[in-house]
Amino acid sequence: MDTIQKRILAEVADLHAVPEGAYNIRANGVSAGRRSTANIEITSKPEGAGIDIRIRPGTKKQSVHIPVVLSESGLKETVYNDFFIGADSDVVIVAGCGIHNCGNQDSEHDGIHRFYVGENAKVKYVEKHYGEGDGTGKRILNPGTEVYMEKGSSMEMEMVQIRGVDSTERVTTAQLAEDCRLVVKERLMTHGSQSAVSVYKVELNGAGSSADVVSRSVARDDSFQKFDATIAGNAPCHGHTECDSIIMDHGRILAVPSLEANDTDAELIHEAAIGKIAGEQLVKLMTLGLTEAEAEEQIINGFLK
């Protein structure tokens, strides 16, 4: 890998060297490195467009890194990655995609991730998106995530996109069985003329299941964001979705909350708030010696932390 690819890898996966545990690094459409471990097996799909990650039942405290780097202008790819997470395992999965585009053709990576989470398994999933490069070609990411959770399993998803991605359409669906718990934390900042659409469809199918989908976002310059979250309660369950956004400059934000209760014991809550940075917050930090611009940065950094 060259220095640009290595830097992007550090941005999206906090990787500065070969990671510990299992990994698969994809660079410009081909595998740039792979390692399976005794409990985590990574294999290519027969048709070549993606990988299967199989985690043995009972695997504890292990991690899988599967970052993707695109540094060639004009590259478009759709990749299917399937995760089979064995029962009673406890693992961390770090994905993420970074695009460096200094050419005039659009670069696009559409990653479709499917998670089959076994009974009582515990998964932490981290996905970071990043774009850079001063070419006129757009940097496009359209991730699709499907989560199928079996009885008693839990999954925490951290989705972060802070800079440089021109266009994103993210669709995440989840189906939860009995006593499953899903927590989604989305952090998003758009700038320039970027557009980011985030769609969540969570179905709480089993008794005792719960979901907490929380998005914090900042829309700067002329960017546009849409947050569209639906939680359907089909059993006695708890669902909560929250969209908290700061709007700046000429940014636009559309929040579309939707709850669907199909069981009298489904408890569903939605919260949404959009507003600019409060003047008094700026004043307070300026009285501590920050300039207005520095105060804004501190407020946004804290908000997206």
Next chain:
Amino acid sequence: MLELKNIRFDVDDDAGHVDILKDVSFAIPEGKFVVITGPNGGGKSTIAKLIAGVRRPTGGKITFDGQDITDLDITQRARLGISYALQQPVRFKGIQVIDLLRIAAGRELSVAESCDYLSRVGLCARDYINREVNASLSGGELKRIEIATILARGTRLSVFDEPEAGIDLWSFQSLIRVFEEMRKSIERSSILVISHQERILEIADEIIVVADGKISRHGPKDEVLPELIGTASALSSCERLQERG
């Protein structure tokens, strides 16, 4: 140290033209604890905002250590050495107490140093240092954190706008102790507090009474305070509770 000369402040709103401050002049000498009191709506908080630069006067001049600061913005005044504690402390999602203290100090404070500032305002540092400065904190806790940020700045002049506003009686008692400590270690700095609480007035070296946009009295505490006892300019703790209803 700080001097306000012929300060006027007026606004045009729905009610028409309102003179909030008519002609206010006073000086805060070095090493003094000065309290501005007076009835509600008399213009006290406006004076604090004018000193911090949150509002600009319609007329008059403000000097700080001999420099004309009338046209300087909030940041410039803060950097010259003016601190300002807001009457209603501000909440921030995601910013932790330690972040705020570090911004205030303008450097990488160690955890031990941060804890020291929190202990001085009566907060158990271990419980608070990593808390977010958000809606989970009570009014009294926020107020103390606000004061801790002023301590962390350690500037020449500290201005407190009604530090007792919005806190319970219990917190009020410990707040008084914090101000008594600050008075003891004042050295070459100065403190200006906007308050009409008798207990805070008792700590003062000088008292300024502002009513109807003008200064009606300015002198040493021993002379001014006896005249104020029993009026709205010097409320006792019980009257304070009744006032809050």
